[in-house]
Amino acid sequence: SAVISQKPSRDICQRGTSLTIQCQVDSQVTMMFWYRQQPGQSLTLIATANQGSEATYESGFVIDKFPISRPNLTFSTLTVSNMSPEDSSIYLCSVAERASGNTIYFGEGSWLTVV
Amino acid sequence: AQKITQTQPGMFVQEKEAVTLDCTYDTSDQSYGLFWYKQPSSGEMIFLIYQGSYDEQNATEGRYSLNFQKARKSANLVISASQLGDSAMYFCAMRERGGGSYIPTFGRGTSLIVHP
Numbered sequence: 001s002a003v004i005s006q007k008p009s010r011d012i013c014q015r016g017t018s019l020t021i022q023c024q025v026d027s028q029v030t031m032m033f034w035y036r037q038q039p040g041q042s043l044t045l046i047a048t049a050n051q052g053s054e055a056t057y058e059s060g061f062v063i064d065k066f067p068i069s070r071p072n073l074t075f076s077t078l079t080v081s082n083m084s085p086e087d088s089s090i091y092l093c094s095v096a097e098r099a100s101g102n103t104i105y106f107g108e109g110s111w112l113t114v115v
Numbered sequence: 116a117q118k119i120t121q122t123q124p125g126m127f128v129q130e131k132e133a134v135t136l137d138c139t140y141d142t143s144d145q146s147y148g149l150f151w152y153k154q155p156s157s158g159e160m161i162f163l164i165y166q167g168s169y170d171e172q173n174a175t176e177g178r179y180s181l182n183f184q185k186a187r188k189s190a191n192l193v194i195s196a197s198q199l200g201d202s203a204m205y206f207c208a209m210r211e212r213g214g215g216s217y218i219p220t221f222g223r224g225t226s227l228i229v230h231p
Contacts, residue, residue: 001162037158041223043206090158102210102217103150103162106160106162108159
């Protein structure tokens, strides 16, 4: 299965600042996604990261708040901009791996706490 | 309507016993896939098992098996011989093949606590 490295694993951020989360995969994957998981909740898809073009955002998420880059097939970043306490969540990078029939795998997650 | 329903917010099981976590789904697609993930307190999402809608046999992976009842649209996870390390949140997810999307939809999860 794909090995997905995500960093930072945890961070405490000041209100109004921005933080960029990195996701690195050890193999070329079909698709990369970013999810948010608020405390005690299920996963909510933020966007699909598209290689070399703008990400495809889900309803309720906008590029100005969550800019995403995917410069190649194995790397993506998610920035959480102008953070507020409501952005305190786990942010998860996930991939669909072609070699395993497009099984969805996840990184270790990034716990962000906004104070 | 929810596409994935997990009706058990919390489950308790004695160590070494088996436990079943329920999952029902709703789709009009003929081709779809069902997943189970484990999320320990560390936050990572660990892939456990996958069942394709055309698979005739129930999927198994070690102590995990998926009780797939297509007509009832259920995909329950069975964990045999529970261990203390099985205590975690468990999420059921479905991916519909319509439109070529690979994006799964997740249920709300079930919290499993294994007692010694």
